[in-house]
Amino acid sequence: MSPARIREDDDDPVTATYDVYLTPSQAEQILLLQYPNRVRSRPYNQRHGGCPEDVRVKPSTGFIEVDVGLNTTFNFNKYKGLQWGDALQTSRDLHGNATRTYGPAAGFGGPKPRSGNVGRQSLKDSAARDTQIANDLLSFHDAEDEKRVLRTQTLGGQITRHDAPEETGKPVYFVGAFRDDQLHLTKVDGTAHMRPQFHHLDAEEQRARISASRAAALDNPDARPAGEARSILAREQKVGDGWAEGGRDRLEDRTRKQLQEAEAEEWVRLEYVDEDMQEAYDKFAERMFVRDVEGAARLKSGMDGWEYLDAVSAPRRDSPTRRRKRPPRRRAGAEEEHDGVEEGATGGAEAGREGGE
Secondary structure (H helix, E strand, O other): OOHHHOOOOOOOOOOOOOEEEEOOOOOOOOEEEEOOOOOOOOOOOOOOOOOEEEEEEEOOOOEEEEEEEOOOOOOOOHHHHHHHHHHHHHHHHHHOOOOOOOHHHHOOOOOOOOOOOOOHHHOOOHHHHHHHHHHHHHOHHHHHHOOOOOOEEEEEEEOEEOOOHHHOOOOOOEEEEEEOOEEEEEEOOEEEEOEEOOHHHHHHHHHHHHHHHHHHHHHOOOOOOOOOOOOOOOOOOEEOOEEOOOHHHHHHHHHHHHHHHHHHOOOEEEOOOOOOOHHHHHHHHHHOOOOOOOOOOOOOOOOOHHHHHHHHOOOOOOOOOOEOOOOOOOOOOHHHHHHOOOEEOOOHHHHHHHHHO
């Protein structure tokens, strides 16, 4: 907009105008990952020393996890790093749990133990474990190079798909990119809140439980061994001749099914490209802009101003104290003016004047 058109006495001036374009549907999914526990001034990237090292997703159930590297030379508890690193390594060896995932992404059942004696030697007793950690503390960098230290933080969440039936009527999100006087919008397919995951604590607890169970078995060979943690099993719960119709039963069935699907689904690893790399800039320029702006189709609104206000406003309720404000029109007399009052929302001045009449 030309500066000459801006009025100095306008309390809400228009400072610029942009042509808005909607980019075509992408073959790749556009996901918005939000980090509620991370300040905006320190994003997870190479520049701020928090570059993600591994990204994995379960496409069907929507779980996603990101491993972010930690700085082990500053404000880092080396003993705990070795202890939790050993717990995760034990989980990997005993159960073949390469991603060492627990919680809802694993169906709350945890990794399944391997059959036979595979990995049994990886479970050290308390004395041998303490000795190993003490030796690793003296040569911490060697232990870190051999990946015996927990040096990554896992962030995870579940993707909310905006095209899902339960998301109907909710806001639709877009990613905007400016180019000169143009604004290009790309639709976001889903969002996820990425929060810290505590798989290392689950692995430590599981290791302690297995160690205690095996120690008890050695003391009492005839005792029945304790079973491993299991995910929620699906059971047919019927009321009379049909399925239970209660909302709580349906919610439990749906949750149980989601956990079973999450447990059965395998992780799919993704390639992470840091935002400051040239490849990221190239993909941004390729995907986030409309190439042929001259041939782009014109967008037309399907509603007028009043219909738009009704669509974005809170629903009106029938109430004698709330009146709807209508566009001004010529009124012939008091009777016509009285008949023109309709129920709905209105301004205080108009309602007071009509109430006095």
